[in-house]
Amino acid sequence: MPDTIIERLRAGGKKLTKARKALLEILVQSALPMTAAELHVRLRNAKKPMDLVTVYRNLAMLHQLGLVTAVGLHDGQIRYEVRHGRAHHHHIQCRGCGKIVDLMLCPMKKLTSLIEAQTKFAVESHTLEFFGWCPQCR
Amino acid sequence: MPDTIIERLRAGGKKLTKARKALLEILVQSALPMTAAELHVRLRNAKKPMDLVTVYRNLAMLHQLGLVTAVGLHDGQIRYEVRHGRAHHHHIQCRGCGKIVDLMLCPMKKLTSLIEAQTKFAVESHTLEFFGWCPQCR
DNA sequence: CTCTATGCAAATAATTTGCAAGCAC
DNA sequence: GTGCTTGCAAATTATTTGCATAGAG
Numbered sequence: 001m002p003d004t005i006i007e008r009l010r011a012g013g014k015k016l017t018k019a020r021k022a023l024l025e026i027l028v029q030s031a032l033p034m035t036a037a038e039l040h041v042r043l044r045n046a047k048k049p050m051d052l053v054t055v056y057r058n059l060a061m062l063h064q065l066g067l068v069t070a071v072g073l074h075d076g077q078i079r080y081e082v083r084h085g086r087a088h089h090h091h092i093q094c095r096g097c098g099k100i101v102d103l104m105l106c107p108m109k110k111l112t113s114l115i116e117a118q119t120k121f122a123v124e125s126h127t128l129e130f131f132g133w134c135p136q137c138r
Numbered sequence: 139m140p141d142t143i144i145e146r147l148r149a150g151g152k153k154l155t156k157a158r159k160a161l162l163e164i165l166v167q168s169a170l171p172m173t174a175a176e177l178h179v180r181l182r183n184a185k186k187p188m189d190l191v192t193v194y195r196n197l198a199m200l201h202q203l204g205l206v207t208a209v210g211l212h213d214g215q216i217r218y219e220v221r222h223g224r225a226h227h228h229h230i231q232c233r234g235c236g237k238i239v240d241l242m243l244c245p246m247k248k249l250t251s252l253i254e255a256q257t258k259f260a261v262e263s264h265t266l267e268f269f270g271w272c273p274q275c276r
Numbered sequence: 277c278t279c280t281a282t283g284c285a286a287a288t289a290a291t292t293t294g295c296a297a298g299c300a301c
Numbered sequence: 302g303t304g305c306t307t308g309c310a311a312a313t314t315a316t317t318t319g320c321a322t323a324g325a326g
Contacts, residue, residue: 015300015305036291051308056291058306072210074265076316077290092259101257107245115268119239121230123270127212130253132261153280153325174316189283194316196281214291215315 002028005067005084012065022048023058024082032100033071033079033091073100073129092130096137103130140166143205143222150203160186161196162220170238171209171217171229211238211267230268234275241268 005024006016014020026042027034034042036055043050050058059080062068071079073093079100090103112123143162144154152158164180165172172180174193181188188196197218200206209217211231217238228241250261 013305017300017306019307053292053309054307060292070212072212072265074208074210076216078212078214092253092257092261094259095262101259103253103257105249105252107249111243111245112268114243115230115241116270119230119241120273121232121239121268121270122276123230123268124233125270126266126268128264128266130250130259130261130264132254132259132263135258138260151280155281155325157282175314191284191317192282198317 002085005082008065008067008084012061014061014065019048019050019054020058022046023050023055027068027080028082030081032102033069033081035077035079037077071129072127074131090128090130092132094134094137095131096133099134101134140223143220146203146205146222150199152199152203157186157188157192158196160184161188161193165206165218166220168219170240171207171219173215173217175215209267210265212269228266228268230270232272232275233269234271237272239272 005028009016009020022043023039026039026046036052036059039059040050040052040055043055059068063070063080067082067084068080069083071081071091073079073091075098087104088106090106091100092103093100106128108126108128112126115121116123143166147154147158160181161177164177164184174190174197177197178188178190178193181193197206201208201218205220205222206218207221209219209229211217211229213231213236225242226244228244229238230241231238244266246264246266250264253259254261
């Protein structure tokens with residue numbers, strides 16, 4: 001778990017509790033974005049049970065500090081993944097089995113300024129997700 | 139309300155009830171994607187009240203027929219907009235007031251084939267949403 | 277007349293809030 | 302010790318399901 005995450009927690013006035021450390025460890029090791037419920041189960045399996053409510057609160061806090069990214073795939077659940085130390089990227093999810101795969105590309109850079117000129121919005125972030133059928137499901 | 143929407147309803151074995159017609163009229167006239175709750179209120183205001191449950195069922199049905207598109211902006215609600223007769227596009231939403239603006243652009247065409255080659259997925263659709271601050275809120 | 281559509285009640289699922297006790301610093 | 306954290310219970314919000322009646326074709 002990179003030191004900077006802990007530093008940025010502290011910079012935000014947050015404490016590194018045992019529970020929080022366990023959650024961060026799982027999240028850092030996960031290659032793919034996870035839901036609160038998934039984290040809840042993984043914490044229980046790791047013998048570090050944490051109330052689901054606390055998982056939600058920690059994810060919201062980490063999101064506010066900008067340490068995790070919220071990923072909204074269209075199954076009605078919000079997933080989170082650690083942002084620190086990872087290149088900005090997007091995902092593709094299989095319509096059949098729900099599998100998620102990282103896409104290490106993002107063509108949005110140039111578009112952002114175009115959109116800012118067009119709408120006068122100050123663009124802060126974007127989401128880009130693909131949906132389709134994985135090799136096993138098609 | 140374009141005839142083709144009604145034709146495609148019928149082609150799907152669906153009936154054009156008064157309630158459904160009122161819902162479609164509001165949805166067609168709306169420039170921006172709407173939630174089930176918003177539609178419920180608008181129908182009530184238009185003196186064509188429809189149970190919220192029925193709104194959900196109609197939106198799900200229209201989505202299955204491919205007549206509406208689901209837009210997932212990150213505030214925990216699904217919005218729908220009529221797809222028929224509109225160019226494929228995306229949205230930007232203000233972090234402050236929640237305002238949504240259409241973006242008439244989509245740079246995904248070339249990317250799709252790149253992603254299909256990279257992941258072996260058959261890409262079916264994608265979502266692309268921007269978030270930022272509108273002129274009034276920044 | 278047949279089958280879909282609707283309303284109402286109730287059930288789920290995801291997420292949030294209130295409050296008292298616990299732990300990090 | 303002081304204030305952020307956590308767990309537990311309960312409340313909210315979004316959405317879905319069951320069932321009997323109403324309406325379209």
